[in-house]
Amino acid sequence: MNYTLIKKIALYTICCFLTIIQLAFAQSIVEGKVLDAATKHPIPGASVYFNNTQIGEATNNNGVFKISAKRLYHDLVVSAVGYQTKVINIESNIKNYTILLSEKENSLLEVTVSAGKNDWKRWGSFFSGLLFGSDPRYKLYCKILNPEDVRFFYNENEHYLEATASKPILIWNSIMNCQLHIDLYQFVYSFNNDNILYSTLAYYDEFDNKPNKKRKMAQAINYLGSQMHFYRSLYTRTLEAENFQVYRYTSVKNLEREKVLKTVQQYKASKMAAGETLSKLADNPDSARYYERILKQRDILKWDTTRVDYKQFLTFDPVEDKMRFKFSDTLMVVYKRDEKMLEKLAQSSLVYKFGQPSVFTLKTLLFLNNKEGVVVDPAGFVTSNDLVMTGNMGNRRLAEQLPYDFVYSP
Incomplete structure (x- = not known):
């Protein structure tokens, strides 16, 4: 028996095992300092975090930070009171950063609002609903703790x-x-077409990744069928196994309903801006009845779908480890809830605090604002805002959002 060969094999096996252990517990470290762009003095207490994660810390008295993470995320956010927030695109070959923050200048909006034109009492509840999500029950368990720091401006001409x-x-x-x-x-809401354009940078504090039974159910409700779930399944090409289906979508809009909705939205905006309670759809009773009847109609008169193989829209670059999602037509993504999950929801008190959890199929429309497509990150997000979602996944906002470092466990 060749004992020398056996020893070599054993040593090699041990080395491989140790390498695997090291990789499993390996940490990527990003460090640096945050300085005032004009004076080059350190900024203590600045928040430095990976966007939409639990990973971050505040700078010390010397403006120094050091963040450890199991993986590097795309955007490192640096913010401090009185300074313009900065987003750094992290590169794997750079570990040490010197970040210069410029003092924030008052915008025209802030100057206008500081004169007292609009306030939280007038717009706060409406703003919270748009930020949290489409279901008003989200306001029951989500609360903005510092409303005095939010400012509003309503454009009466453009609504x-x-x-x-x-x-x-x-x-x-x-x-x-x-x-x-x-x-x-960014946060802009148009009353003309009921569209919202907003962008947020988020850090999760005290998020518990090993929750109790009730919280784990809430996390499952928020994750399953969400954008994060969709993107992660898209990246691994397991959409069907994860209960997603993709269709090519065409439709004929209800133009009369669209016209009435715009009129009602403008009326609603004028009443809210005046600080009045909205109790009707129009001042004229006949118009109000007509608007109510039309708004009960569907916004789509006719639509058609054709099942497609989503893999034709994906290309993978193994060198840069990037997945690109590119398509030209409007797509409909349908997520089918698992029957066992529905049974758990029916037995849970959380069913009264989440939007329509008993619905079996959840539908979302997708379209691109560019011809190049978007890059899908395995953590569950895309690297631009060029992929637009309307419907279920588009309506899931901050109340249902989970950090990118969240790991779903059934």
Whole structure:
């Protein structure tokens, strides 16, 4: 027997095992310092975090930070009170950063609002509903803790509402038992077409990845059928196994309903701007009855779908480890809830706190704003805002959002 060969094989096996252990527990470290762009003085207490994760910390008295993570995420957010928030695109070959923050200048919006034109009492509840999600029950367990830091401006001519925040918006989610720190990058709501354009940078504080039974059910409701679930399944090419189906979609819109909705939305905006309670759809009773009848109609008169193989829209670059999702037509994504999950929901008190959890199929429409497509990250997000979602996944906002480092466990 060749004992030398056996020893070599044993040594090789041990080395491989140790390498696997090291990789399993390996940490990527990003460190650096945050300075005032004008004076080059350190900024203590600045928040430095990977966007939409639990991973981050505040700079020390010397403006220094050091963050450890199991993987590098795309965007590193740096924010401090009185300074413009900065987003750094992390590169794997750079580990040490010097980040310069410029002082924030008051925008025209902030100057206008500081004069007292609009306030939280007038717009706060409406704004919270748009930020949390489409179901009003989200307001029962999500609360903005610092409403005094949010400012509003309503454009009477163009009928849109804009919001800014002088500090990160703090949101307590009692069901998820965590606090969100939200840097409001952009928020514009158009009453004309009921569209919202918003972008937020989020950090999760006190998020528990090993929750109790009730919280684990809440996480399952938020994850299954969500954008994160869809993107992760898309990246691994397991959509069908994860109960997703993809269709090519065409439709004929109800133009009269679209016209009436615009009129009603403008009326609603004018009443809210005046600080009045909205109790009717129009001042004229006949018009109000007509509007009510039309708004009960479907927004789509006729639609058609054709099942497609989603893999034809995917290309993978093994060198850069990137998955690109590219398509030209409108797509419909259907998620079918598992019957066992529905049974658990029916037995859970959470059924009264989440939007229509008993619905078996959840539908979302997808379309691209560019011709290049979007890059899908395995953590469960795309690297641009060019993929637009309407319907179920589009309506899931901050109340149902989970951090990118969340790991779903059935």
